[in-house]
Amino acid sequence: MKLQTVLPGALLVLLVLAGALLSYVWTPFEVTTLDIRNKLDTPGATHWLGTDHLGRDILSMLMVGARTSIAVALVAVGIGMGVGVPLGLLAAAQRQSWVDELIMRGNDLVFAFPALLIAIMITAVFGPGAVNAIIAIGIFNIPVFARLTRGATLSLWTREFVLAARVAGKGALRISVEHLLPNITNLLIVQGTIQFSLGILAEAGLSYVGLGAQPPIPSWGRMLADSQTLITLAPHLALFPGLAIVITVLGLNLLGDGLRDWLDPRLRRER
Numbered sequence: 417m418k419l420q421t422v423l424p425g426a427l428l429v430l431l432v433l434a435g436a437l438l439s440y441v442w443t444p445f446e447v448t449t450l451d452i453r454n455k456l457d458t459p460g461a462t463h464w465l466g467t468d469h470l471g472r473d474i475l476s477m478l479m480v481g482a483r484t485s486i487a488v489a490l491v492a493v494g495i496g497m498g499v500g501v502p503l504g505l506l507a508a509a510q511r512q513s514w515v516d517e518l519i520m521r522g523n524d525l526v527f528a529f530p531a532l533l534i535a536i537m538i539t540a541v542f543g544p545g546a547v548n549a550i551i552a553i554g555i556f557n558i559p560v561f562a563r564l565t566r567g568a569t570l571s572l573w574t575r576e577f578v579l580a581a582r583v584a585g586k587g588a589l590r591i592s593v594e595h596l597l598p599n600i601t602n603l604l605i606v607q608g609t610i611q612f613s614l615g616i617l618a619e620a621g622l623s624y625v626g627l628g629a630q631p632p633i634p635s636w637g638r639m640l641a642d643s644q645t646l647i648t649l650a651p652h653l654a655l656f657p658g659l660a661i662v663i664t665v666l667g668l669n670l671l672g673d674g675l676r677d678w679l680d681p682r683l684r685r686e687r
Contacts, residue, residue, distance in 0.1 A: 424670055425666075426667070447632070508566045564604070
């Protein structure tokens with residue numbers, strides 16, 4: 417494992433997670449408290465990262481916004497894994513059949529619609545909100561994990577241990593769960609880390625256009641949207657939520673890269 421990659425990534429991710437967890441029990445100020453007299457304050461002793469146009473403490477909003485982004489991305493990745501992995505295993509087990517073709521063409525159909533477009537369609541029916549953002553990002557993650565799982569397991573079906581399991585009388589479902597799934601767990605973990613970082617970006621983008629978490633729930637994306645008209649007057653309004661997104665995504669990507677190096681047996685042999 418490349419410690420110079422894993423350690424910085426893990427530290428950045430732990431920093432964001434610590435802030436999100438701490439916000440459940442403590443924040444410097446209540447995020448719903450308005451202090452118009454101190455609006456647009458620059459960073460100082462009272463408000464460490466300043467205040468926004470309504471006098472709300474930016475540090476407190478970043479801490480609460482972290483748990484919003486993490487929760488949305490985590491559940492969305494869980495949906496993608498929970499649905500996509502079984503579909504990929506089924507497609508590989510039923511390769512070159514109508515089941516495989518149906519699953520793959522369904523994946524192509526979903527890939528044709530980005531998460532933002534899916535969110536727009538969902539919110540047009542049910543309205544904006546964090547739940548709908550989770551559904552949109554989760555739907556987009558399904559074909560990612562389905563394709564990865566199918567591609568990784570197709571080559572395993574010709575391996576000797578699978579042939580031995582078939583000779584022992586095990587069916588395709590049991591072989592997929594007992595023998596194939598454990599052999600691709602490392603790939604799923606790495607891909608899950610990558611999709612988690614992309615989920616953070618997707619949630620911020622959906623919130624930026626007003627389709628994510630709704631007020632009074634803080635969101636990094638909406639903080640950026642609120643700051644765009646005041647960027648010259650109070651640049652810190654955009655600076656700190658932007659840094660929060662960059663730090664989180666960078667930490668997750670570094671962590672995912674390190675995990676890939678550690679879990680890939682070919683790279684372990686090279687070391």
